[in-house]
Structure formats: C-alpha cells, structure tokens
Amino acid sequence: MVEPWQLYAAAASAAIIIGIYGAASKRNMLKTILSVEIITASVNLNFLALGSRGGIVDSLAQSIVVVSIAIGACVAAVALSIMINVFRHYGSLDLKKLRRLRW
Amino acid sequence: MEIPLLVQPIAILLSTALLTPIVDVVGKKVKAEKIRDIFAIAGFGAAFYSLISLHQAISSAGPQKYILGTFGVPAGGVQLTADRLSVYMALIFCGIGLLVAIYSVRYMEVDSGLDKYYALLLTLVAGMIGVAFSGDFFNLYVFWEMMCISSYTLVSFRKYRWEPVEAGFKYLVMSTIGSLLALYAISLLYGFTGTVNLKELSAAISSGQVSASPLSLYFTIGMIITGFGVTAAMVPLHTWLPDAHPAAPSSISAMLSAVVIKAGVYAMCRSLFTIFSPASFDYGTVLMIFGILTMTVANLMALMQRDIKRLLAYSSIVNIGYILTGVGIGAYALSHYSSSPKLATPIAVFALMGAMFHILNHAVGKGLLFLCSGCFVHEAKTRDIPELEGIGRKMTWTGTSFSIGLLALAGVPPLSGFWSKLFIILAGFSLPEDSFMKFISIIVVLNSIFAASYYLWLMQRIMLKEPKPRIANVVEAPASMLLPIVILAAVTVVIGIWPGAIISLAENAGRALLGG
Amino acid sequence: MKNGPEDGLAAITVILLAVVAFTFVSEILHATPFSLPSRPPLERFLWTYRGLDVLIQGFIVFAAAAAVAALFKVEKGPGAVEEVAVEEGLEKGGD
Numbered sequence: 001m002v003e004p005w006q007l008y009a010a011a012a013s014a015a016i017i018i019g020i021y022g023a024a025s026k027r028n029m030l031k032t033i034l035s036v037e038i039i040t041a042s043v044n045l046n047f048l049a050l051g052s053r054g055g056i057v058d059s060l061a062q063s064i065v066v067v068s069i070a071i072g073a074c075v076a077a078v079a080l081s082i083m084i085n086v087f088r089h090y091g092s093l094d095l096k097k098l099r100r101l102r103w
Numbered sequence: 104m105e106i107p108l109l110v111q112p113i114a115i116l117l118s119t120a121l122l123t124p125i126v127d128v129v130g131k132k133v134k135a136e137k138i139r140d141i142f143a144i145a146g147f148g149a150a151f152y153s154l155i156s157l158h159q160a161i162s163s164a165g166p167q168k169y170i171l172g173t174f175g176v177p178a179g180g181v182q183l184t185a186d187r188l189s190v191y192m193a194l195i196f197c198g199i200g201l202l203v204a205i206y207s208v209r210y211m212e213v214d215s216g217l218d219k220y221y222a223l224l225l226t227l228v229a230g231m232i233g234v235a236f237s238g239d240f241f242n243l244y245v246f247w248e249m250m251c252i253s254s255y256t257l258v259s260f261r262k263y264r265w266e267p268v269e270a271g272f273k274y275l276v277m278s279t280i281g282s283l284l285a286l287y288a289i290s291l292l293y294g295f296t297g298t299v300n301l302k303e304l305s306a307a308i309s310s311g312q313v314s315a316s317p318l319s320l321y322f323t324i325g326m327i328i329t330g331f332g333v334t335a336a337m338v339p340l341h342t343w344l345p346d347a348h349p350a351a352p353s354s355i356s357a358m359l360s361a362v363v364i365k366a367g368v369y370a371m372c373r374s375l376f377t378i379f380s381p382a383s384f385d386y387g388t389v390l391m392i393f394g395i396l397t398m399t400v401a402n403l404m405a406l407m408q409r410d411i412k413r414l415l416a417y418s419s420i421v422n423i424g425y426i427l428t429g430v431g432i433g434a435y436a437l438s439h440y441s442s443s444p445k446l447a448t449p450i451a452v453f454a455l456m457g458a459m460f461h462i463l464n465h466a467v468g469k470g471l472l473f474l475c476s477g478c479f480v481h482e483a484k485t486r487d488i489p490e491l492e493g494i495g496r497k498m499t500w501t502g503t504s505f506s507i508g509l510l511a512l513a514g515v516p517p518l519s520g521f522w523s524k525l526f527i528i529l530a531g532f533s534l535p536e537d538s539f540m541k542f543i544s545i546i547v548v549l550n551s552i553f554a555a556s557y558y559l560w561l562m563q564r565i566m567l568k569e570p571k572p573r574i575a576n577v578v579e580a581p582a583s584m585l586l587p588i589v590i591l592a593a594v595t596v597v598i599g600i601w602p603g604a605i606i607s608l609a610e611n612a613g614r615a616l617l618g619g
Numbered sequence: 620m621k622n623g624p625e626d627g628l629a630a631i632t633v634i635l636l637a638v639v640a641f642t643f644v645s646e647i648l649h650a651t652p653f654s655l656p657s658r659p660p661l662e663r664f665l666w667t668y669r670g671l672d673v674l675i676q677g678f679i680v681f682a683a684a685a686a687v688a689a690l691f692k693v694e695k696g697p698g699a700v701e702e703v704a705v706e707e708g709l710e711k712g713g714d
Contacts, residue, residue: 006648009294009644009647009648010644010648013640013644014640016283016287016640017633017636017637017640020280020632020633020636021629021632021633021636023276023280024625024628024629024632025625025626025628025629029272032276033276036276036279036280036283039280039283040283043283043286043287043290046287046290046291046294047290047293050290050291050293050294051293051294058297058658059179059658059659059660059661059664059665060179060293060297060298060299060658060664060668060669061293062661062664062665063179063661063664063665063668063669063672064241064293064299064669064672066661066665067241067245067669067672067673067676068244068286070676070679070680071245071248071676071679074248074252074679074680074682074683075248075251075252075275075279075683077683077686077687078252078255078256078275078683078686078687078690079255079272079275079276079279081686081687081690081691082255082259082268082271082272082275082690083272084690084691085259085262085268085690086268086269086272089265089268089269090265098269098272098273117678120678120681120682121678121681124685171670171671171674179658179664179668179669180668180669181668181669181670181671181672183671213696213698213699214698214699215692215693215694215695215696216688216689216692219685219686219688219689219692220689222682222685223682223685223686223689226678226681226682226685229678233675241672242671242672242675245672245675245676245679246675248679249675249678249679249682252679252682252683252686253682253686255686256685256686256689256690259690260689261698261699262690263694263697263698264698264701291647294647314649315646315647316646316649318642318643318646319643319646319647322643322646322647352699480701481699484700484701485701486701
C-alpha cells in the first residue's frame with residue numbers, strides 16, 4: 001500500500017536528479033539557474049512530504065519551507081544579476097564562451 | 104534593553120551592516136567619504152571585543168545557550184549555543200574580518216559602491232559567526248546562506264572585468280547546489296526524527312529509536328559531506344576555487360581562503376560529530392581518503408601555475424586537505440577503537456587539536472599571503488609570477504612578511520605551521536599496529552615536503568631574483584595596507600615561538616567538538 | 620547531441636545518481652512515522668518558535684538587496700587594473 005507521502009518524497013528525489021542533470025549539462029546559463037531552482041523546489045517538497053505523515057503537515061516543516069522559499073528567491077536574484085553582468089561582457093548566455101568554465 | 108552576550112556579536116555586525124549605507128550618504132554630504140570605512144572597522148572592533156568577553160564567560164561558566172523569548176526547544180524552537188569550539192572559530196572569523204576591513208580602506212578606494220562592499224563584508228562575517236553559534240541545523244543553513252550570498256557578490260564585486268563575473272557565476276552555481284544537498288540531508292534527518300535541533304537529533308539517533316536503516320543514515324552522512332564539502336573545497340568538488348580566489352579583490356580573496364572555506368569545514372565537522380556519534384558511525388575513513396586526495400591533487404596542480412593568486416588558491420586546497428585528514432584521523436580512531444575509549448579518546452583529541460590549530464595557522468598565514476600579494480598586485484598591476492620576480496626587494500616590508508607567511512605555511516620550525524602539521528602527523532603514527540593510519544600519515548609527510556618545495560621556490564622568485572624593468576618604479580604599499588600585514592606576520596611568529604596558549608585553546612576546542 | 624562529451628558525461632551521472640537514489644530512497648520510504656509533539660498552527664509557530672530564523676531571513680533579504688545594488692552599480696572610473704596571465708592557446712573570453 002503506497003501512501004501519498006511516499007509518492008511525494010520519491011518525486012522530490014527524482015526532481016533533484018533532474019535538477020543536477022540540468023545544472024551539469026545545459027549550455028544556456030539561464031537553464032542552469034532554472035535547474036538550481038528546480039533543486040530548491042524539490043528539497044522544499046521533500047520537507048513537506050516527510051512532515052505530512054500525521055495526516056496534516058507539521059508546522060515545523062511548513063515554517064522551514066517558508067523561510068527556505070525566501071532564501072531561494074534571494075539566491076535566484078543574485079544569480080540572475082551575475083548572469084546579466086556576464087551577458088554584458090560576453091554578449092551571449094552560452095557557457096562555452098566562458099573561457100575557463102571547465103566543469 | 105540588555106542584549107544577551109551570545110547574541111551581541113551577530114547583532115552588532117548586522118546593525119552596522121544596516122547602518123552603513125546611511126553613514127555613507129552622510130559622509131558624502133560632508134565630503135568625508137572615509138567615515139563609512141571607519142564605521143565598518145568600528146563595527147568589527149566592537150564585535151571582536153564582545154567575542155572576547157564571551158570567550159571569558161564560556162571559560163568560567165561553561166557553554167552558553169540562548170533561546171528567543173520563552174519558546175523552548177522540544178516544541179521546535181531555535182537555540183543558539185556557544186561552546187569553546189564555536190567561540191574559537193568565531194574569534195578567527197571576526198579577527199580576520201577586522202584586519203581585512205582595515206586593509207580595504209586603501210585597497211578598494213578606486214572602486215565605487217563601497218557602502219555595499221562594507222555592508223556585505225559585515226553580513227559575511229555575521230553569517231559565519233552565526234554558523235559557528237547555531238545549535239539548530241536549519242538555523243545553521245539560514246546563517247550559511249547569508250554567508251554564501253555575501254560571498255558570491257563580493258567575488259563578483261569588480262564587475263567591470265570579465266574574470267570576476269565568470270568566476271562568480273561558477274562559484275554561485277556549484278556552491279548553491281552544495282548548500283541544497285545539505286538542506287536535503289536536513290530534510291531527511293527531519294523525516295527520521297521530527298526535529299532539526301542538533302542535540303535532539305543526536306539523542307534520537309544514538310538512542311536507536313529512529314526507524315531508519317543504517318544505509319539511510321550513511322546516505323545522509325554522504326549528503327552532508329558532499330554538500331558542505333563544496334564550500335570547504337574538497338576534491339573533487341573544488342573546481343570553483345582556483346577561479347574564484349584570483350578573480351576576487353585581494354581583500355576578499357584573503358577572506359575566502361582564510362575563513363569562508365574553514366566555515367565549510369566547521370559546519371561539516373559540527374554536524375557530523377554532534378549528530379552521528381563517531382563511536383557508532385564510521386566516517387573517518389572517508390574523510391581521511393578525501394583529505395589525502397585533496398592534498399595530492401592540489402599539490403600537483405599548484406606547481407603548474409603562473410598566476411600568484413592561483414598558486415595560493417591551490418595551496419589553500421592543500422591545507423584544507425591537511426585539516427580534513429586531521430579530523431578524519433580523530434573520527435577513525437574513535438570508531439575503530441570504540442571498544443577501548445581510554446586508548447582512542449586521547450588520540451582523537453590530539454588529532455582534532457592539530458586540525459583546529461591548523462585552521463588558525465592557515466587562516467593567519469593564508470590571509471597574510473593574500474594580503475601581501477594584493478599589495479604586490481596593487482603596485483605592479485600584474486599577477487604574473489615571472490613579471491613579479493624580485494618585487495620583494497623593492498617592497499621590503501611586504502616582501503619580508505610574505506616570506507614569513509610562506510615559511511610558516513611550509514612548516515619550517517620554529518614558525519607556527521610546523522606545530523600543527525607535526526600534531527596531525529604524530530596523531531596518525533600514535534597507533535603503531537594500525538597500518539592504514541600510518542599510510543595516511545606518510546602521505547601527509549610527503550605532501551608537506553612537496554608543498555614546502557614550491558613555497559620556497561616562490562619565495563626565492565619573489566625575494567631573491569633581480570626585478571624586471573617593468574616593476575622598477577614600485578614603492579612600498581601605504582601604511583594602512585601594511586598594518587594588517589605586519590600584525591598577521593607578528594601573530595604567526597609569536598604563535599610559532601610560544602605555541603602553548605594556542606595549543607590549550609585548540610585542545611579545548613577539540614574536546615568541545617567531541618562533546619565536552 | 621549538441622554538446623558531445625558533456626551530454627554523455629551528464630547522462631552517465633544521471634544514471635549513477637538514479638541507481639543511488641533508487642537504493643537509498645526505498646530505504647528512506649520504509650522509515651515509520653515519528654510521534655510529534657503537538658505544535659501550534661503555522662501562523663503562530665513561525666513568528667514565535669522560529670522567530671530567529673525569520674529575523675535572520677530578513678537580514679538575508681537586506682543582503683540580497685545590497686548584492687543586487689552592488690552588481691548593478693554605476694562605475695565612477697576605470698577601476699583597478701590587473702593583468703592576468705593568460706594561458707597559451709586560449710584567447711581572452713570577452714570584453
């Protein structure tokens with residue numbers, strides 16, 4: 001008998017893997033930042049999934065997710081600002097143009 | 104309103120950060136722009152003073168705790184705790200921050216937007232002190248993100264050149280993924296136990312009532328090591344560091360190498376040793392293997408560098424390898440010899456003391472080296488070592504301090520680096536019948552000798568060669584840039600000649616990591 | 620495949636991660652529920668028990684605002700000049 005929280009937790013781990021794949025392989029910098037946002041969202045989902053087993057979601061999980069969403073937004077803002085600065089220097093969002101960006 | 108002593112350093116730094124833009128506007132109106140620099144330095148000084156008072160309070164009264172209001176821990180409240188390890192790390196963070204702020208007064212004066220620079224420097228140190236003081240794993244993540252956001256921006260601060268921006272982007276992506284992996288580990292631990300407080304997690308896991316299998320707990324340990332290991336620059340997660348450290352302004356390079364990567368090591372050690380008791384979980388082996396891998400790979404790469412700051416960046420990675428190996432030896436001794444704690448605990452305390460002492464030595468030494476190379480770059484306008492040959496003869500104060508820093512980190516007695524490396528190596532040899540630990544220690548010895556060779560080679564090139572015509576006209580750096588350099592060089596020499604006081608501080612810190 | 624080696628490496632990474640995830644996540648999902656203390660609902664919980672988190676998050680928002688302002692500031696001059704040692708064979712990226 002598969003319970004709902006198990007589905008959400010499994011989906012969260014699958015989404016983390018999708019996010020890591022995206023961050024590692026995409027050439028467009030905006031897609032890289034979006035992949036990082038996918039990872040953020042899936043970690044938040046994991047908190048809520050693992051906190052929901054009593055029938056209602058635990059307040060501690062909810063508070064953690066609220067703060068984590070705000071922090072994720074701040075990181076995204078800084079990331080996008082740096083990306084715009086890169087665009088101003090290189091004229092393109094292609095990671096291949098960045099000379100030393102060897103993973 | 105009386106602010107509790109535990110909260111004072113963070114409160115002072117954060118309120119100074121909030122007020123710095125206002126002071127900047129006031130300063131521009133009265134045409135005295137340096138007011139904001141003095142204000143930021145005063146903020147660091149006040150925070151350092153309150154940390155010293157906190158250190159005395161902890162030495163006399165034991166670890167301090169703080170909860171906001173009356174909302175207690177069992178129901179999910181946030182707790183700040185400071186034991187001897189926390190205040191040891193916080194003193195290092197704030198001391199280096201203070202010296203870097205003094206250095207930045209003249210070094211950064213060609214840049215605009217310096218109110219944001221000082222505000223971000225203050226939030227960087229506030230975040231690191233918060234990481235050192237937090238007793239709640241999610242609160243640690245929140246302070247950690249404050250530190251990370253400030254450091255991404257400070258690396259890219261000189262955005263008018265392509266290099267800082269590119270390095271800042273790569274650093275941001277890698278470090279954010281690392282932090283999110285650590286947050287995933289926090290969510291798993293929450294899922295197993297229902298709490299995120301470090302002490303409660305420790306009690307729940309050690310009591311065996313957690314229904315998770317050991318495999319899931321080791322998976323969580325792996326996530327924690329990987330997540331915090333990105334910021335701690337563990338190989339193979341280190342690739343952001345050789346690009347970010349040279350590209351940042353030299354004052355920020357000093358902050359990154361000296362203290363930000365140590366905050367990563369601290370967060371890893373504190374979460375692992377507190378939550379997962381080293382006697383029941385074996386993570387020492389993994390830490391030792393990654394430690395020697397880190398040392399060896401970075402030593403080999405450091406030889407091939409032409410850029411002085413990139414060479415120093417690789418040598419930072421090597422020293423993180425020493426620290427992780429020291430911590431790993433301690434954890435390994437406790438887990439593999441858990442049946443005889445009388446044998447294992449002194450060895451573990453000795454190894455952890457070596458690691459903590461090396462954190463201080465490397466922070467002081469590498470901060471000194473990056474600030475000196477910042478002076479060289481500021482005067483000669485190049486980072487290329489073949490161009491910078493002999494510049495130490497023209498800039499005598501800076502060159503001498505640079506040599507002292509190189510000798511200290513190379514482990515030349517009687518300077519400070521010798522003692523900490525000696526302790527880590529002796530801890531590995533202290534169990535003669537364990538061949539794995541002896542093998543690890545032999546690799547540490549070989550790596551120390553190898554690193555000493557390129558430090559001495561660098562010193563020979565900077566100090567003893569003939570200066571090229573290009574740098575014929577360089578003069579000594581301004582006094583306010585020399586003051587932090589001379590202070591750090593003096594601290595290195597003093598620690599080397601009289602290590603006793605620092606050894607007892609490091610030993611207490613090591614004991615506090617193991618639970619007091 | 621546009622990227623060639625990078626796409627291949629990323630695909631291998633994903634497969635390895637999927638194997639890891641499948642092994643561990645099935646263990647995690649078998650952990651039985653914990654017994655929770657009764658906690659107040661979110662509105663009161665966030666501001667009281669988690670007040671320190673919210674306070675520090677407020678300062679993070681201030682730091683992010685300072686960061687974005689610093690990344691979009693107007694330069695007043697040419698700034699610091701530093702020559703970088705460029706590796707042979709690779710031309711400078713931009714600017």
